[in-house]
Amino acid sequence: MSHAPTSTQAASYLLRGVRPLGGERADVLLRDGVIARIEPQLPEAEVPQDAVVVDGADRVALPGLVDLHTHLREPGREDTETIESGTRAAAVGGFTAVHAMANTTPVADTAGVVEQVWRIGRDAGWVDVHPVGAVSVGLAGEQLAELGAMAQSAARVRVFSDDGKCVWDPVLMRRALEYVKAFDGVIAQHAQEPRLTEGAQMNEGIVSAELGLAGWPAVAEEAIIARDVLLAEHVGSRLHVCHLSTAGSVEIIRWAKGRGIDVTAEVTPHHLVLTDEEARGYDPTFKVNPPLRTQADVDAVREGLADGTIDIVATDHAPHAREDKDCEWAAAAFGMTGLETALSVVQATMVDTGRLTWADVARVMSANPARIGRIDTGELAQGRPFAVGEPANVVLVDPAARRVVDGRAQETASANTPFAGRELPGRVVATFLRGRPTVLDGAPVRDVATVGGAR
Amino acid sequence: MKHLLSAADLTRAEAVHVLDTAAEMAATQSREIKKLPTLRGRTVVNLFFEDSTRTRISFETAAKRLSADVINFSAKGSSVSKGESLKDTALTLQAMGADAVVVRHQASGAPHLLARAGWLDAAVVNAGDGTHQHPTQALLDAFTLRRHLAGDPALGATSGVGADLDGLHVAIVGDVLHSRVARSNVALLTTLGAHVTLVAPPTLVPVGVETWPCEVSYDLDATLADGKPDAVMMLRVQRERMSSAGGGFFPSPLEYSRAYGLDARRLAVLPEHTIVMHPGPMNRGLEISAEAADSPRAVIVEQVANGVAVRMAVLYLLLTGQHDPQSARVPTTTTTHRTEEAHA
Numbered sequence: 113m114s115h116a117p118t119s120t121q122a123a124s125y126l127l128r129g130v131r132p133l134g135g136e137r138a139d140v141l142l143r144d145g146v147i148a149r150i151e152p153q154l155p156e157a158e159v160p161q162d163a164v165v166v167d168g169a170d171r172v173a174l175p176g177l178v179d180l181h182t183h184l185r186e187p188g189r190e191d192t193e194t195i196e197s198g199t200r201a202a203a204v205g206g207f208t209a210v211h212a213m214a215n216t217t218p219v220a221d222t223a224g225v226v227e228q229v230w231r232i233g234r235d236a237g238w239v240d241v242h243p244v245g246a247v248s249v250g251l252a253g254e255q256l257a258e259l260g261a262m263a264q265s266a267a268r269v270r271v272f273s274d275d276g277k278c279v280w281d282p283v284l285m286r287r288a289l290e291y292v293k294a295f296d297g298v299i300a301q302h303a304q305e306p307r308l309t310e311g312a313q314m315n316e317g318i319v320s321a322e323l324g325l326a327g328w329p330a331v332a333e334e335a336i337i338a339r340d341v342l343l344a345e346h347v348g349s350r351l352h353v354c355h356l357s358t359a360g361s362v363e364i365i366r367w368a369k370g371r372g373i374d375v376t377a378e379v380t381p382h383h384l385v386l387t388d389e390e391a392r393g394y395d396p397t398f399k400v401n402p403p404l405r406t407q408a409d410v411d412a413v414r415e416g417l418a419d420g421t422i423d424i425v426a427t428d429h430a431p432h433a434r435e436d437k438d439c440e441w442a443a444a445a446f447g448m449t450g451l452e453t454a455l456s457v458v459q460a461t462m463v464d465t466g467r468l469t470w471a472d473v474a475r476v477m478s479a480n481p482a483r484i485g486r487i488d489t490g491e492l493a494q495g496r497p498f499a500v501g502e503p504a505n506v507v508l509v510d511p512a513a514r515r516v517v518d519g520r521a522q523e524t525a526s527a528n529t530p531f532a533g534r535e536l537p538g539r540v541v542a543t544f545l546r547g548r549p550t551v552l553d554g555a556p557v558r559d560v561a562t563v564g565g566a567r
Numbered sequence: 568m569k570h571l572l573s574a575a576d577l578t579r580a581e582a583v584h585v586l587d588t589a590a591e592m593a594a595t596q597s598r599e600i601k602k603l604p605t606l607r608g609r610t611v612v613n614l615f616f617e618d619s620t621r622t623r624i625s626f627e628t629a630a631k632r633l634s635a636d637v638i639n640f641s642a643k644g645s646s647v648s649k650g651e652s653l654k655d656t657a658l659t660l661q662a663m664g665a666d667a668v669v670v671r672h673q674a675s676g677a678p679h680l681l682a683r684a685g686w687l688d689a690a691v692v693n694a695g696d697g698t699h700q701h702p703t704q705a706l707l708d709a710f711t712l713r714r715h716l717a718g719d720p721a722l723g724a725t726s727g728v729g730a731d732l733d734g735l736h737v738a739i740v741g742d743v744l745h746s747r748v749a750r751s752n753v754a755l756l757t758t759l760g761a762h763v764t765l766v767a768p769p770t771l772v773p774v775g776v777e778t779w780p781c782e783v784s785y786d787l788d789a790t791l792a793d794g795k796p797d798a799v800m801m802l803r804v805q806r807e808r809m810s811s812a813g814g815g816f817f818p819s820p821l822e823y824s825r826a827y828g829l830d831a832r833r834l835a836v837l838p839e840h841t842i843v844m845h846p847g848p849m850n851r852g853l854e855i856s857a858e859a860a861d862s863p864r865a866v867i868v869e870q871v872a873n874g875v876a877v878r879m880a881v882l883y884l885l886l887t888g889q890h891d892p893q894s895a896r897v898p899t900t901t902t903t904h905r906t907e908e909a910h911a
């Protein structure tokens with residue numbers, strides 16, 4: 113693929129005058145794939161001759177972001193996203209690693225499929241792609257997929273999920289939780305009681321009653337989470353709860369953690385900011401699963417993220433073809449894109465409001481997701497501290513920038529962003545994957561050799 | 568008001584203006600020659616994604632009595648799914664030069680999409696969307712209520728002109744959860760000053776109903792005896808709703824009838840002036856007994872006739888831009904016909 117970034121020997125990059133984790137100004141030297149120096153001011157004499165200097169201009173430097181929940185759609189729906197386009201969007205969003213969900217066609221339920229996704233991701237070169245393996249064969253919720261084979265494949269799968277569908281059978285869920293202990297895996301549950309959500313279109317409440325759209329009650333999420341944390345406790349397993357969306361779910365996770373249950377939880381950017389009021393125009397751009405909830409739920413998930421009850425922000429980036437959104441609400445697909453707006457939404461809802469520091473952002477969008485996915489060690493470690501000797505996975509953010517979101521102008525192949533036309537704060541200026549720039553000046557770097565006089 | 572999408576979009580003045588216009592339309596319908604030249608040369612498309620012969624015929628009759636050209640576009644079967652999309656259908660109608668599109672669709676919000684997606688310029692009239700709204704049904708119900716309860720029925724078509732429904736008590740009984748008729752009527756009747764009580768088993772009341780401007784009762788007998796409603800509106804209940812596959816909303820048709828059906832015994836409890844309404848089609852023996860349906864209090868057949876007058880009024884007002892309550896009286900003969908320019 114000629115348009116992919118080349119793997120040419122990386123130059124050195126000097127990020128001059130950036131603010132690591134939003135703290136004091138420093139010069140940061142990236143060399144040989146690692147963070148080589150972090151100093152208040154690097155003497156000119158010590159700057160390597162080949163170094164490309166990036167004017168930091170007080171921008172915030174963070175460890176590369178890690179998304180635990182991305183739908184890349186390949187194989188099967190390359191009309192909506194490819195691994196190449198989706199990972200390019202990820203890089204532009206500040207990510208250096210994504211976990212690709214298993215609900216592709218064919219489903220990622222065998223070693224063959226996860227290895228294919230992993231290889232295409234590696235060749236694309238924008239971010240590290242870690243395939244998520246399906247829990248059950250074909251996501252059918254009946255029989256365990258070959259979790260061991262996927263774990264032992266070249267893709268080294270550690271996260272398993274039937275996302276899009278709930279592992280509703282309590283016995284299957286129990287077996288999955290138990291089975292993945294053998295290779296330190298985790299079951300990432302899409303918590304949705306299926307009988308309580310048959311035909312469901314949006315959050316069940318005041319707005320659904322008025323709009324006449326079938327309700328998706330909070331209890332359908334909470335009941336599964338309550339069951340699963342108890343199952344995880346019983347069998348001593350690790351559970352991850354995907355896209356938690358209700359105040360009640362936050363309470364259950366808080367209770368479970370208080371009991372010492374090994375559970376982690378994620379919230380999406382859209383559930384941090386949008387409510388079911390958005391459905392009033394019947395614009396299916398706002399149709400998502402789990403649905404947008406109420407303001408009280410938004411407040412609760414923000415608080416849960418701030419106090420550590422919720423461990424991570426994950427995008428649930430879900431590209432869809434135009435015809436699947438340009439239609440009646442009930443006929444439309446669930447999901448919205450998010451890779452290129454996630455950091456901005458977190459800044460707007462959590463940083464600019466004083467709930468999180470930039471160091472906290474690094475925790476919930478890099479360190480924690482990497483640890484949950486078990487990609488925080490080894491040769492391709494992600495989510496590491498911003499420190500000398502660590503892999504040079506770095507994102508530079510300009511928090512003072514403001515931009516109006518335009519779905520068509522994004523790198524993702526689909527335009528179903530719920531933030532179209534809205535102004536969001538913050539802009540990713542540069543992203544480095546092990547010292548190699550994937551994004552510079554806010555644009556994807558297609559050929560590193562042509563950048564700024566390097567080489 | 569370019570479109571009529573929801574009964575909740577109407578102010579009290581606008582609603583009264585539609586009802587008054589409907590009264591004038593109704594008056595013309597007792598003449599020997601019922602047809603008015605008002606919408607000559609205009610095209611009204613009946614776009615029905617869901618079977619409803621009675622609603623389609625009502626709109627078709629209304630449009631034809633106003634001399635509009637009527638195209639019936641039945642898209643039944645192309646349901647909420649793939650096949651020809653709503654968008655392609657809309658673009659087709661736009662190409663055909665539709666001035667108004669009357670749309671019935673099983674998906675809540677489909678008329679909003681037609682009105683707002685920019686696919687077509689026509690006025691959109693919601694003729695029932697999913698479990699959301701059916702505003703012309705609410706208007707014809709309000710018209711019927713006003714004629715009987717806010718005026719002097721002996722005056723015929725013009726009974727109640729100018730009036731709203733202030734102080735009236737209307738009980739709406741049945742499957743509120745799935746009813747666009749209930750949603751539309753709660754909005755419109757309360758806008759017009761009526762007091763509404765919804766009566767249903769708790770399983771057939773939507774979560775979130777607490778914000779609606781009405782009361783909710785699970786006890787039909789208490790509502791009839793204590794509330795002394797001026798009108799009782801029975802909603803159609805689908806028998807399938809009791810099966811597990813249909814949602815299991817109530818144990819059996821028999822139990823439903825016992826608790827929520829309008830029968831002779833309950834009819835006898837009502838004040839003498841109370842009228843009985845039903846949007847049709849009725850399930851005789853389920854939500855309403857034959858005695859109730861055929862009693863002199865029942866205005867069910869009249870509702871059908873009023874439907875034509877109300878739909879004439881809606882089409883007229885949308886297509887001639889005369890929806891401002893302050894505007895002049897409706898031209899109902901060729902000699903008094905006003906052009907849009909004259910109005911502007």
Ligand SMILES: [Zn+2]
Binds near residue numbers: 354
């Ligand atoms: Zn999911």
